[in-house]
Amino acid sequence: MKKNNIIIGLTLLSMATLFVGGSYFYKYKKAEKQKQTLEQYRKDLVKNYSPVYGDPNAPVEIVEFLDPECETCATFFPFVKEVMNQFPGKVKLVIRYAPFHQNSVFAVKILEATRHQNKYWETLSKLFEMQPVWGDHHNPKPMLIWTYLSELEIDTEQIKRDMESPEIMVRIQTDLEDVKTFNVKKTPTFFVNGKPLESFGYRQLFDAVKKEVENTK
Amino acid sequence: MNDKQAYGIIFTCWLTATIATLGSLFFSEIMEFVPCTLCWYQRIFMYPLVILFLISLYRFEKSILLYSFPFIILGWFFALYHNLVQLEIIPESASPCVQGIPCSTKYINWLNFITIPALSFFAFSILLILIIIFYKGYYNEKK
Numbered sequence: 399m400k401k402n403n404i405i406i407g408l409t410l411l412s413m414a415t416l417f418v419g420g421s422y423f424y425k426y427k428k429a430e431k432q433k434q435t436l437e438q439y440r441k442d443l444v445k446n447y448s449p450v451y452g453d454p455n456a457p458v459e460i461v462e463f464l465d466p467e468c469e470t471c472a473t474f475f476p477f478v479k480e481v482m483n484q485f486p487g488k489v490k491l492v493i494r495y496a497p498f499h500q501n502s503v504f505a506v507k508i509l510e511a512t513r514h515q516n517k518y519w520e521t522l523s524k525l526f527e528m529q530p531v532w533g534d535h536h537n538p539k540p541m542l543i544w545t546y547l548s549e550l551e552i553d554t555e556q557i558k559r560d561m562e563s564p565e566i567m568v569r570i571q572t573d574l575e576d577v578k579t580f581n582v583k584k585t586p587t588f589f590v591n592g593k594p595l596e597s598f599g600y601r602q603l604f605d606a607v608k609k610e611v612e613n614t615k
Numbered sequence: 616m617n618d619k620q621a622y623g624i625i626f627t628c629w630l631t632a633t634i635a636t637l638g639s640l641f642f643s644e645i646m647e648f649v650p651c652t653l654c655w656y657q658r659i660f661m662y663p664l665v666i667l668f669l670i671s672l673y674r675f676e677k678s679i680l681l682y683s684f685p686f687i688i689l690g691w692f693f694a695l696y697h698n699l700v701q702l703e704i705i706p707e708s709a710s711p712c713v714q715g716i717p718c719s720t721k722y723i724n725w726l727n728f729i730t731i732p733a734l735s736f737f738a739f740s741i742l743l744i745l746i747i748i749f750y751k752g753y754y755n756e757k758k
Contacts (some may be wrong), residue, residue, distance in 0.1 A: 402622070406672055409630065417637050421645045583647060 432581060432594060435445050442576055444492050447569050449518055451611055452482055452490035457614040458607055461492045461589040463577060466506060467499035467533040468585040472526035474600075481604050482609050485611045493522075494584045495573040501533065501540040508543055511560035524550060616752035622675055624749045628683070628742055629668035635738040636665050640729060647681045648722045653697040660690030664742070677754045680746060687742045694736035701732055 436443070443461050457579045462478065464471040482489045505525060512521040524546045525532075532542040547554050560566075576582075580589075589594050590606040639658055642648045650658065664686050671679035699705040701721060721730050 402672065405626075406669075409633075413633060413637055417641065420641060424641075424645055 399549075421574070435580060436589070436592055436594070439576075439579055442579060443494075443589055443592060445494075445569075445572060445576075449493045449513065450490055450567045451493070451519060453487050454490060456488055456490040458485070458489045458610040459492060459591055460489060460603075460607065461494060461592075462494040463494045463573075463580075463582045463585060463587040465496050465498050465502045465585040466509060466522070467497075467502045467529065467538075469529065469533075472529045473588045475523070477600050478603070481607050484604075485607065488611050488614070489607060494576065495570060496577045496582050496587070497570065497574070498585060499533070499535075501538055503570060504540050505533075505543065507561040507580050508557055508567060510566045511557045512547070512552060514550055514560050515556065516552055520550050520554070520610045521547065540604055616756065618675070621677070621749060621753040621754070622672070624745050624753075625659060625668055625671055625679060628745050628749075629665065629672060629744070631738055631741050632661060632664035632668055634662050635735065637732065639731075642689050642722070646722075648731075653693060653700070654731070654735075656693045657690050657697065657732075657739075659734070660686045660693065661738070680750055680754050683742075684746055687746055691736070691739040691743050694732060694739045697732040698730075701730055 421614075444459070448516060460478065460482075464475075478491060482491060495502075495506050509518065509521055509525070512518050524542050525543065528542070528546055532539050544554055580587075585597070588603055588606075590599055590603070591610045593606065595602045639650075639654075639661070643650050664683055667679065667683050667686070671682075696705070724730055
């Protein structure tokens with residue numbers, strides 16, 4: 399019986415080692431590959447049509463892949479702005495879309511259309527703020543977005559015309575292609591001056607931005 | 616079949632179930648493949664086997680057959696069904712995966728036939744064969 403215990407113990411130990419070792423190896427390989435991709439496709443991280451928040455000439459650039467219907471994106475958004483406020487004029491935010499949910503594309507089309515009326519950032523904040531209502535996953539009510547637009551004094555008739563422009567669809571498609579290129583699987587995904595966060599979190603984003611700001615001094 | 620051989624069979628069963636469990640966790644947690652509905656059913660029937668077989672390695676009783684067999688056979692059928700979906704013998708529309716990840720998604724395809732459901736079917740088949748050997752050679756003999 400003693401011998402059996404040793405065999406069971408050793409088996410468990412070797413399998414745990416394989417699992418943990420394999421995890422580290424896989425993550426290391428993946429990080430290497432992502433680094434290569436980022437070097438190779440660095441210019442694709444930002445597109446000329448991508449909305450930019452803050453000073454376009456700011457030295458530090460946060461690229462955020464987001465989805466208007468994603469809960470974490472909504473809770474995270476005020477924090478992204480807070481990080482930017484900590485370093486006034488040093489940081490800009492570039493929005494890319496990763497529309498993974500049911501009504502995401504609809505919301506993105508409206509968002510893009512609001513740019514013609516210079517209400518993009520107000521609309522994005524409003525969409526995130528009201529997301530628990532319109533973007534509830536069990537009972538989504540995307541039509542509520544129209545009432546929010548009226549509250550923001552946006553010409554909804556104009557939006558309805560603008561949002562169907564093929565240009566917007568091309569943007570969404572291009573962003574989705576880059577989602578694949580940069581292996582964005584979760585939203586929000588951040589790249590600070592072309593580097594991914596080591597892990598996801600408030601602190602990690604702040605630290606990454608702080609580091610880049612200090613580098614530019 | 617003597618006690619030692621029977622113990623060896625259950626040990627191999629435990630090893631198979633543990634490798635399958637850790638492998639599936641590696642796919643979902645480390646490689647971040649989202650499991651589809653059918654994958655979840657196979658996981659439901661595979662994971663408890665690790666615990667069941669481990670306990671029986673300490674308190675070796677032939678009754679392990681009764682406890683493990685329902686899990687193995689149900690898991691085996693789910694794995695069979697999932698493979699038929701992936702091989703397009705059963706159309707995806709007839710399968711229960713409506714939302715989320717379609718069960719026909721092939722995350723891996725090593726050597727053109729080793730997909731994740733194929734690995735699952737392989738593991739459940741090994742368990743099924745082993746437990747049948749256990750039944751014929753040990754459970755039935757030692758009444």
